[in-house]
Amino acid sequence: MDALMVKDFTKSYGKHVGVDGISFNVKHGEIFGLIGPNGAGKTTTLRVLSTLLSVTSGEMYVYGKSVVDEPNEVRRIISYLPEDAGAYKHLTGRQYLDFISTFFASGEERKRMVSRGMEITGLGDRINSKVDTYSKGMMRRLLIARAIMTRPKFAILDEVTSGLDVVNATEIRQIIKDLSSEGVTILLSSHNMFEVEYLCDRVALIDKGKIVAEGAPGELKRKYQAENLEEVFTKVVRG
Amino acid sequence: MRHLLSLLKKEVRELLTPATVLPIVILAVLFASFGGFTGGVVEEALGSPPTVAIVDLDEGKYSALYFDALISRNATIVYNGSNVDDAISAMKESGAMATLVIGQDYSSLIESGERANITVYWNLKGTGLFSSMSTAPVDMVISEVRTKTSKLLIEDGMAGDPDIIMSPIGYQSTTFLGDNRLDGVSPAEVSAFMQTQSFMMPLLIMIVIVMLGGIIISSMGQEKENKTLETLLTLPVNRTTIVSGKLLGSAFVGLLFAGIYMIGLNFYMEGLMDTAASMELSQLELGTTDTAIVGIMVALAILCALGLCMILGAFAKNYKAAQSLTIPISFLAVIPFFVVLFADFSSLPLPAQAILFVIPFTHPMIAMNNMIMGDYMLVYYGIAYLVAFTLATVIITVRLYKSDILLTGLGTTIASGPLGKLFGKK
Ligand SMILES: Nc1ncnc2c1ncn2[C@@H]1O[C@H](COP(=O)(O)OP(=O)(O)OP(=O)(O)O)[C@@H](O)[C@H]1O
Numbered sequence: 001m002d003a004l005m006v007k008d009f010t011k012s013y014g015k016h017v018g019v020d021g022i023s024f025n026v027k028h029g030e031i032f033g034l035i036g037p038n039g040a041g042k043t044t045t046l047r048v049l050s051t052l053l054s055v056t057s058g059e060m061y062v063y064g065k066s067v068v069d070e071p072n073e074v075r076r077i078i079s080y081l082p083e084d085a086g087a088y089k090h091l092t093g094r095q096y097l098d099f100i101s102t103f104f105a106s107g108e109e110r111k112r113m114v115s116r117g118m119e120i121t122g123l124g125d126r127i128n129s130k131v132d133t134y135s136k137g138m139m140r141r142l143l144i145a146r147a148i149m150t151r152p153k154f155a156i157l158d159e160v161t162s163g164l165d166v167v168n169a170t171e172i173r174q175i176i177k178d179l180s181s182e183g184v185t186i187l188l189s190s191h192n193m194f195e196v197e198y199l200c201d202r203v204a205l206i207d208k209g210k211i212v213a214e215g216a217p218g219e220l221k222r223k224y225q226a227e228n229l230e231e232v233f234t235k236v237v238r239g
Numbered sequence: 240m241r242h243l244l245s246l247l248k249k250e251v252r253e254l255l256t257p258a259t260v261l262p263i264v265i266l267a268v269l270f271a272s273f274g275g276f277t278g279g280v281v282e283e284a285l286g287s288p289p290t291v292a293i294v295d296l297d298e299g300k301y302s303a304l305y306f307d308a309l310i311s312r313n314a315t316i317v318y319n320g321s322n323v324d325d326a327i328s329a330m331k332e333s334g335a336m337a338t339l340v341i342g343q344d345y346s347s348l349i350e351s352g353e354r355a356n357i358t359v360y361w362n363l364k365g366t367g368l369f370s371s372m373s374t375a376p377v378d379m380v381i382s383e384v385r386t387k388t389s390k391l392l393i394e395d396g397m398a399g400d401p402d403i404i405m406s407p408i409g410y411q412s413t414t415f416l417g418d419n420r421l422d423g424v425s426p427a428e429v430s431a432f433m434q435t436q437s438f439m440m441p442l443l444i445m446i447v448i449v450m451l452g453g454i455i456i457s458s459m460g461q462e463k464e465n466k467t468l469e470t471l472l473t474l475p476v477n478r479t480t481i482v483s484g485k486l487l488g489s490a491f492v493g494l495l496f497a498g499i500y501m502i503g504l505n506f507y508m509e510g511l512m513d514t515a516a517s518m519e520l521s522q523l524e525l526g527t528t529d530t531a532i533v534g535i536m537v538a539l540a541i542l543c544a545l546g547l548c549m550i551l552g553a554f555a556k557n558y559k560a561a562q563s564l565t566i567p568i569s570f571l572a573v574i575p576f577f578v579v580l581f582a583d584f585s586s587l588p589l590p591a592q593a594i595l596f597v598i599p600f601t602h603p604m605i606a607m608n609n610m611i612m613g614d615y616m617l618v619y620y621g622i623a624y625l626v627a628f629t630l631a632t633v634i635i636t637v638r639l640y641k642s643d644i645l646l647t648g649l650g651t652t653i654a655s656g657p658l659g660k661l662f663g664k665k
């Protein structure tokens with residue numbers, strides 16, 4: 001069974017079509033990347049998959065559970081990190097992790113979950129500071145920790161490293177690699193082709209709501225006779 | 240249950256910050272210190288002719304002055320006889336302003352240089368801020384008679400206490416309000432007293448709702464801007480639990496705000512009591528059951544406000560958009576407040592009553608007056624309406640939380656008929 005199966009998925013916002021009949025599969029344990037220009041439909045796909053928005057037509061299954069018919073089951077499997085997300089600003093980082101953990105575990109297990117989360121953030125003492133005093137990088141680390149401390153089967157990460165400095169971004173990529181080696185399936189979107197090439201086992205290139213290319217980064221480079229994914233991207237999008 | 244508690248705690252933490260609590264506390268303190276300054280109602284003359292019942296047991300030279308004054312003012316005299324009880328019934332039946340009772344020895348007292356008292360039974364119809372003014376025309380008749388009597392005494396070369404000659408007549412008041420008979424209390428005193436109950440309460444409700452509305456809608460706007468709402472909605476929790484957590488958390492904060500005001504209000508009342516109230520007025524205070532009913536209505540109104548806020552907040556795309564969405568809530572709270580302030584619900588035309596009835600915040604505002612006037616029907620209908628309203632908002636909110644509108648906001652989905660989508664879905 002595939003970790004994710006998307007079939008003929010379409011999402012319209014009123015008359016405007018955001019995603020136009022895409023199909024792709026993600027295998028268990030894979031890191032799968034969605035790439036494409038701004039407004040291509042990446043976030044829309046991830047939001048629908050995370051049970052936030054309704055499906056206009058088509059099917060979507062996460063580990064065999066239908067996003068349309070069994071959203072509650074799907075929510076137990078996934079962990080979604082929205083792009084540009086924040087946290088409740090009157091809570092401290094620790095309180096935030098604590099709050100989230102209540103939905104996943106109780107007792108000793110919950111305590112372990114929170115301390116694992118605190119470790120992932122790498123925030124040290126600052127974990128006890130109010131969230132609204134955090135820098136962008138600190139906030140992102142907190143949110144990633146929140147997303148993965150629950151040991152989800154399937155992590156959905158929308159532009160995790162955008163706006164971060166080189167050191168922070170590298171560390172976060174390492175966290176993602178580690179997560180994958182623990183057997184978590186990951187679906188991410190990114191504008192950083194270097195990052196996608198480094199992280200992803202396979203990618204799908206979306207443009208104007210349609211998938212225009214799909215495959216392992218190496219395959220795509222060969223197919224489009226490109227040096228790197230960036231070149232593939234430009235060639236495909238420019239037509 | 241654990242989830243709900245967790246959500247509730249988070250909600251309270253987010254809403255209850257120094258920035259939100261401080262204005263409430265400051266206002267409460269202001270209120271508390273206000274009490275000492277507030278005086279009685281300023282009475283202004285009204286042009287309308289007086290309507291009275293009159294019992295003249297004296298039938299002398301000086302009691303005739305009342306008839307002269309009444310006739311010169313085009314007064315309607317609904318009863319003119321010798322039985323006080325009949326006169327009072329006639330006054331109540333016809334809705335006249337007052338019953339004047341002139342005692343047997345009225346004229347002889349005046350002639351012997353003493354001050355003569357008449358007894359006035361006032362028929363107070365409402366408890367609005369200016370309702371005591373409705374009896375002003377009768378007040379003016381008495382003043383006129385007083386001046387005339389004084390003038391006659393001086394013309395007759397009356398010698399004696401100048402104070403009495405300048406003001407030879409006085410009156411004792413008894414005020415009827417609904418089923419209450421308040422001996423020795425004037426309409427102005429009733430008004431001053433009622434202000435504290437029938438004016439401060441609506442004011443409290445209005446302020447709490449306006450403030451709470453602002454805080455809650457902004458917090459929802461913030462949840463969207465921060466994407467914390469998105470995160471929350473992907474957690475393995477029921478939509479209903481999320482909505483309930485939000486509602487209960489905000490309700491807790493709302494009741495806390497109301498509580499802080501109540502304390503301020505209490506000090507205000509105490510400040511006023513020393514000056515205005517007599518034992519008689521205490522019968523206008525609400526009993527324990529009635530107080531409980533008002534408390535329940537206030538709590539229900541707060542829930543209605545929260546439900547409305549959550550519906551409106553669901554449409555807010557971000558913090559900024561949220562700010563402007565607080566306007567309709569404030570509007571709904573301010574309208575009944577001003578209407579209650581300047582008029583009586585019962586004296587309004589039917590369409591206006593209907594509009595006010597539909598606004599949930601009207602009900603706790605008018606409840607006190609209705610109970611004092613013995614009109615419990617409206618109170619019970621009000622409670623039923625508030626409960627229905629609250630349930631409706633919760634149902635709509637849960638629906639909204641299951642639909643796209645919550646995340647996409649208004650504007651794009653509206654084109655494809657958000658209401659159709661909202662209610663068409665399972
Ligand atoms: N709430 C919305 N209402 C209407 N249209 C929307 C909404 N959200 C997205 N869209 C439209 O759907 C299309 C896809 O948007 P989406 O946010 O999925 O793009 P994206 O690939 O994530 O872009 P980016 O790289 O800029 O994040 C765009 O044309 C966008 O205008």
Ligand SMILES: [Mg+2]
Pocket residue numbers: 042043044083158
């Ligand atoms: Mg996006």
